Amino acid sequence: MTVRILLVEDQAIVRNGLKLILEQDEEFQVIVEAGNGIEALSRLEHTHVDLVLMDVRMPEMNGIEATKRIKSLYPNLKVIILTTFEDDEYAYQTLKDGANGFLLKSSEPEKLLSSIHSVLSGGLVLQEDIAAKLMPKLLRQSVVAKDVEIQLSLTERELSIVKLVGEGKSNKEIANSLFLSIGTVKNHITNILQELDLRDRTQLAIYAVKNGLV
Amino acid sequence: MTVRILLVEDQAIVRNGLKLILEQDEEFQVIVEAGNGIEALSRLEHTHVDLVLMDVRMPEMNGIEATKRIKSLYPNLKVIILTTFEDDEYAYQTLKDGANGFLLKSSEPEKLLSSIHSVLSGGLVLQEDIAAKLMPKLLRQSVVAKDVEIQLSLTERELSIVKLVGEGKSNKEIANSLFLSIGTVKNHITNILQELDLRDRTQLAIYAVKNGLV
DNA sequence: GGATAAAAATGACTTTGGTCACAATGTTTC
DNA sequence: GAAACATTGTGACCAAAGTCATTTTTATCC
Known part of the structure; x- marks a missing residue:
């Protein structure tokens, strides 16, 4: 069973890189691509996909807003946010909107792939660095997280x-x-x-x- | 590189079942077992492990308390909580104490294994049903309290x-x-x-x- | 229209916080 | 053993924070 993926990322080079990584796993198939949130939404109208990989920073419509709209239109569609270490501020809002995971672009490819599998089988995945920053915010009490x-x-x-x-x-x-x-x-x-x-x-x-x- | 696992679970039958599942993945090796929290702690003093799989309900010392103590002693040791659907009340507290993941005992074996990989590569994994119950709780806390x-x-x-x-x-x-x-x-x-x-x-x-x- | 309360202000006062210079001790590092 | 640093301390000093009494204006409620 192949997993049909929509890849949303404005920089073509990064997008191609990600595509290569994803298709190392034979289960994954990037069948649609988009350069911003608006494009992503219109692609979704015509094509059925199982998973969306979404960059945060994009022109026109950013990943936060796009995720919000996608999730309200297709609540069961899995959405994973791709982010850089600095963008963790947005994580909070996007989780609220129903994102299924948060991955760092700088991750090792295997890490990326295993996390996607985890999300597909029904989990919520936060990468360590992001979780560490987010949890205190959510839990408002001491976790471990000594900076x-x-x-x-x-x-x-x-x-x-x-x-x-x-x-x-x-x-x-x-x-x-x-x-x-x-x-x-x-x-x-x-x-x-x-x-x-x-x-x-x-x-x-x-x-x-x-x-x-x- | 094999992953050294401590399995903490009071029911021998369940423990053996889990062990079998885990060792289907050749990277995983259950090198220590314990029947409750106290036992787990004393085992950790003498043996180096990479990951702890911890049941919630146990005699003597339960998984919540055990996780708390383990995490304060060994902050970098990964701890995954095994739970049943009904136990999600504890999830909140245990996440606060630094647990790295929450998995349902009723999961498919593959799901279990992929989630463990995800945690090992630095993630925080919550299974869908648990995340669904937990997120509203977390998100409500910090936002609503204000109004x-x-x-x-x-x-x-x-x-x-x-x-x-x-x-x-x-x-x-x-x-x-x-x-x-x-x-x-x-x-x-x-x-x-x-x-x-x-x-x-x-x-x-x-x-x-x-x-x-x- | 009178009562109630928020908002703004002043002046006098006390307490707390923060800076600085200087000093003594112990530990670690080269 | 000298240099660097962590830790603790003192005393003097100024700035900032906080309290209190009292006043004025404005808006809202009954």
Whole structure:
């Protein structure tokens, strides 16, 4: 049983690359292609496909809007979003609209293929990096997700202070709970703010929450 | 490269069945087995594994608690939860604790295997039925909370100030962007803090972020 | 029309936060 | 052993945040 795929991607070179990767798996067949969301929608009117692979950034109509419309017209059609690491902001909205998966363009080909199989057999697939960024947003509580960036630039002590700031603690409370003087806590915070290029504890707290440190 | 698996499941018959399925894929090797969470943890101390397949319902220590502990001890170890359709209540908590996937025991063997591959290559996999039940729950949480609780108690003006605080803006910046005096902004914030039972702008910012106001 | 409440403002005041300079100690690294 | 860095601390200082009392205007509700 072959899987009929609609590939939506504006850059012809990337599109061809993806097509080659997909058709390494003999089950997959790219039977339609489109360069933007509007084109994709009109293609779907005339052709039956099993799966849509959709780029996020495109002219005319982007992947977010296109996914929304496709899903409202064909709720059972599988849609997988192709994205770059920077585009994860959109992930939230698109999942809401019913996308079945989120894959990074930079993935290994095998990873891409196995994820597609997983979606076809009825799953929702999020790639690790995206899931890591998304889950805190959805779950709003500490998962594991210690950011690489943060840990590179901050020391153990600083990290534990950041967490407490992210819980809304005052310097006095932090000092008490870590058995430090208030002055020391202040010094640490000054250093942290400089390191992370933030202005005050409020921005630091926001940073901590958004990065799932709390 | 073989994948070393720890299989945690209390019923011997089911465990053997799963083992047979898993080892149909020559990459997979069940090298350790455990009948409950406590056993699983002690096995992990002595043996290195790449993946844990964990049943939810078990005597002594259930899969939820076990996953939590395993993930805090070995954050990079992949954990997939095996569940029945009725157990989806737990899914939420366990995802929070960092589980990498959720599979139904009733799945087709191939589905199971492809999902495991997907998790190993860095994904988060939710099976359709579970995702369908879970997503609304997750999406509702962060979005709806805002309208119900907060908007009941805060005025328009106050709400717009809360958002700016949630972006890390200072009183001066808020005053400028809303064309108010600094004193007015301070007054508003005092009222907001009282209304929401918070202490300072940092706690307010955290509140705003966690409730998806930013 | 009077009551109620949001919105805006001012001034005086206290507390907290953040910066800076400087210092002491211990650990790790080369 | 010197250099680099993490950690802790002090004291002085200024800026920002937050509280409180009080006032004015405007709009809405009964």
